[in-house]
Amino acid sequence: MFFIANWKMFGDLRTLNSLDNVIKFSKTNKNKFKLIYCPPNTLIRPMSKRLKNSNLEVGAQNCHENDDYGAFTGQVNSRMLKNVGAKYVILGHSENRKAGENDNLINLKIKSAIKVDLKVIFCVGETLKEKKNKKTTQVLKKQIEKGLQSIKNKSKIIIAYEPVWSIGTGLIPKSEDLIKSVLFIRSRFGRKSPKILYGGSVNSDNINQLKNIKSIDGFLIGGASQDPKKIIDIIKKTYI
Numbered sequence: 001m002f003f004i005a006n007w008k009m010f011g012d013l014r015t016l017n018s019l020d021n022v023i024k025f026s027k028t029n030k031n032k033f034k035l036i037y038c039p040p041n042t043l044i045r046p047m048s049k050r051l052k053n054s055n056l057e058v059g060a061q062n063c064h065e066n067d068d069y070g071a072f073t074g075q076v077n078s079r080m081l082k083n084v085g086a087k088y089v090i091l092g093h094s095e096n097r098k099a100g101e102n103d104n105l106i107n108l109k110i111k112s113a114i115k116v117d118l119k120v121i122f123c124v125g126e127t128l129k130e131k132k133n134k135k136t137t138q139v140l141k142k143q144i145e146k147g148l149q150s151i152k153n154k155s156k157i158i159i160a161y162e163p164v165w166s167i168g169t170g171l172i173p174k175s176e177d178l179i180k181s182v183l184f185i186r187s188r189f190g191r192k193s194p195k196i197l198y199g200g201s202v203n204s205d206n207i208n209q210l211k212n213i214k215s216i217d218g219f220l221i222g223g224a225s226q227d228p229k230k231i232i233d234i235i236k237k238t239y240i
């Protein structure tokens with residue numbers, strides 16, 4: 001099972017101390033799960049040093065679409081992220097879509113990440129309005145088709161199904177709706193389906209319900225992932 005910890009725009013050097021208990025926990029539960037921390041860019045290097053010799057890995061939360069260096073003030077590309085220790089990058093997150101990223105831009109970003117050998121956690125999901133209008137599968141189809149356009153080798157892709165209305169709201173989809181969306185996503189890939197994760201308000205209470213959905217390969221966790229106790233609890237409960 002995959003657990004992706006998205007720290008969003010939280011955390012500083014002191015916050016890294018909180019990882020020690022998680023490292024200890026992961027060592028006693030070796031090989032059971034894969035935990036990938038995605039901190040802000042400022043923490044990628046120190047975090048990857050801290051996680052050396054542990055089985056936890058580091059990823060980034062976004063990148064520029066140009067994998068080469070260039071005059072793009074304030075931007076960081078996939079090559080730079082890789083150079084400081086990132087192995088993964090989250091792309092297509094709804095918070096970035098909301099800030100203006102469209103499917104074509106996300107497609108370029110995914111290509112730039114694959115080019116430097118980063119694994120991509122590609123986020124897709126419908127808004128509340130789209131859900132109410134019964135457009136969920138239509139939206140997922142479009143996001144997947146456009147986001148992965150002309151990418152033949154999808155071995156570096158992990159999909160995170162994140163209904164926009166469930167991120168940070170405490171709401172999660174009904175199990176039957178979640179299963180339907182995950183199976184729909186899987187059906188877009190045929191026999192070589194990528195791993196499919198669920199993200200949106202995962203916490204140590206609702207994990208008991210979510211873990212029973214066998215078609216899910218793991219979870220993308222935002223708010224709860226900044227607290228080591230909560231992340232350990234979520235992982236423990238997944239395996240009980």
Ligand code: PEP
Binds near residue numbers: 162167169200224
């Ligand atoms: C996220 O940021 O992708 C996310 C799922 O956040 P939260 O767990 O806080 O809903």
